[in-house]
Amino acid sequence: MLLKSYTKEIFRAECNPSFESLHCIAHLGQDISEVLPYLNTTLGGFEYLKDLPAVTFKVHGRLITMHPREIAINALKDEEDVDKILEWLRREINEALDKRDKIEPKYEGAPKPKVFEILKLLPKTNCRKCREPTCMVFATMVAQGVKGPEDCPELEKEEAEKLRNYMGGCSLDI
Numbered sequence: 001m002l003l004k005s006y007t008k009e010i011f012r013a014e015c016n017p018s019f020e021s022l023h024c025i026a027h028l029g030q031d032i033s034e035v036l037p038y039l040n041t042t043l044g045g046f047e048y049l050k051d052l053p054a055v056t057f058k059v060h061g062r063l064i065t066m067h068p069r070e071i072a073i074n075a076l077k078d079e080e081d082v083d084k085i086l087e088w089l090r091r092e093i094n095e096a097l098d099k100r101d102k103i104e105p106k107y108e109g110a111p112k113p114k115v116f117e118i119l120k121l122l123p124k125t126n127c128r129k130c131r132e133p134t135c136m137v138f139a140t141m142v143a144q145g146v147k148g149p150e151d152c153p154e155l156e157k158e159e160a161e162k163l164r165n166y167m168g169g170c171s172l173d174i
Helices: 033-042 079-098 115-121 135-143 157-168
Strands: 006-011 022-028 047-049 054-059 062-066 070-076
Touching (some): 033 054, 033 079, 115 135
Antiparallel strands (some): 006 022, 062 070
């Protein structure tokens, strides 16, 4: 077992205290740097920094960044949510360590989505039904992970599936 203990620091964003979501930094009792490339593989990290090391991934609308001695998580509902995510991460860390001989470590993030590739899949009607002024703006929002295929009412089912598949193989540029 690699990660046995951590302490948590829960807070609201200082830049906008009116935000309802919480943030958490878990200070780890053990160094988890050896397992980060394996977590990058198993959890689908979209950004991996080899020199630090650190891996960032997005799960259920939350950004999670793991460093050797801390984990940062945003967009948490309450302390119960914090505990649930941290315990899940502890299990993932320890499981990745236990199974590392069966996991191919990954030392880079996923490729970034390209706005023009996304735009090619859109209807290009600039209908504004998605509440964006143009399909180009919508494509940019998709590339950033803010919007998805389901947010374009004009998108045909086949094209929506192609867009989901394309985005599934890309890292969100957040």
